[in-house]
Amino acid sequence: MKQNKKVQVQDLGLMDYKETWDYQELLFQRTVDIKTKNRREAEQQETPNHFLFVEHPHVYTLGKSGDIENLLVDEGVLHEKGAKFYKINRGGDITYHGPGQIVGYPILDLDNFFTDIHKYLRLLEEMVILTLAEYGLKGERSEGETGVWLDVGTPFARKICAMGVRASRWVTMHGFALNVNTDLGYFDMMIPCGIKDKAVTSLNVELGKKEIDMTEVKQKLLDHFEVLFKAKIIKEKTPV
Structure with missing residues (x-):
């Protein structure tokens, strides 16, 4: 079957974590269902690829291998700070998401690119x-x-x-969180990724600027993603 290199990009703006997770699951399941159907039928259907950009309201998420003790405050403190908490089905430990952070969720059928999760993670890092x-x-x-x-x-x-990513039948979900204009104070309420004695930073802090253009950073990420994955980026205006 011919590989589909087209990747549909959507910028969801500021969206609740659970709402975005549900949307990821919908896109993920659609792709898995197509792959399952393709195994049964002679006529093969192309599998889609998606790349979601989003900012989340304050939220802490704990991966499958994570330790709840890496969250250093109780639910009462989270509520006071306007933050939510979810246990989720990705790899990795505890992570914080919030405004000013670029979160990217590639939902790719790696059969369209390469079937190697290690390579996938390394290319996301390289991007x-x-x-x-x-x-x-x-x-x-x-x-x-x-x-x-x-x-x-x-x-x-x-x-x-x-x-932190999840993959099943070579279909990916979850992804990366890049601190751009992030309020780093929220990281003080956890042990980031379960790694003690390591600091966290953001692009605006490193550059000594009040604010970095998020749209510009997203475009740079997409440009590098397109080259690294040999993909064709298609920007969508509304969720499919």
């Missing part, structure tokens, strides 16, 4: 590393830790982008 380089920052990988960091191997190592 962020190349984007940061355009702002004069040297993003790096930290051995044994998914995501993108600055000053790895020094006492000043700090994480700027978290990642």
Whole structure:
């Protein structure tokens, strides 16, 4: 079957985490259903690929392998801060999402690209590393830790982008969270990704600016994604 390299991109704006998760699940299941049908029938249907951009209201999410003790406050404090909490079906530990953070959810059929989850994660990291380089920052990988960091191997190592994905039948969901204009104070209420003694940073802090143009950063991410995945980006105006 011919590989479909088209990726439909939607910017959902500010959307509740659970609402976005449900939408991800809908797109994910549609793709899985097509793949299941293709195995039974001679006439093959193309599987779609999606890339969702979104900002979430304050929320903490805990992955399947995470430890609830990495959330350092109780539900009462979360409520006071206007934050929600969810246990979810991605890999990884605890993560914070909030306004000023670019969250990206690629829902790809990797049969359209390559069937290698390790490569998939490394290319998502590379997309962020190349984007940061355009702002004069040297993003790096930290051995044994998914995501993108600055000053790895020094006492000043700090994480700027978290990642956690789920894949089934080579269809992906969840993704990455890049701190751009994020209120870093919310990270104080958890042990980020379960990794003690590592700081968290954001693009505006690193560049010494009050605010970075989020639309510009998203476009840079997409440009690098398109090259790395040999994809064809198609921008959608409304959810499908």
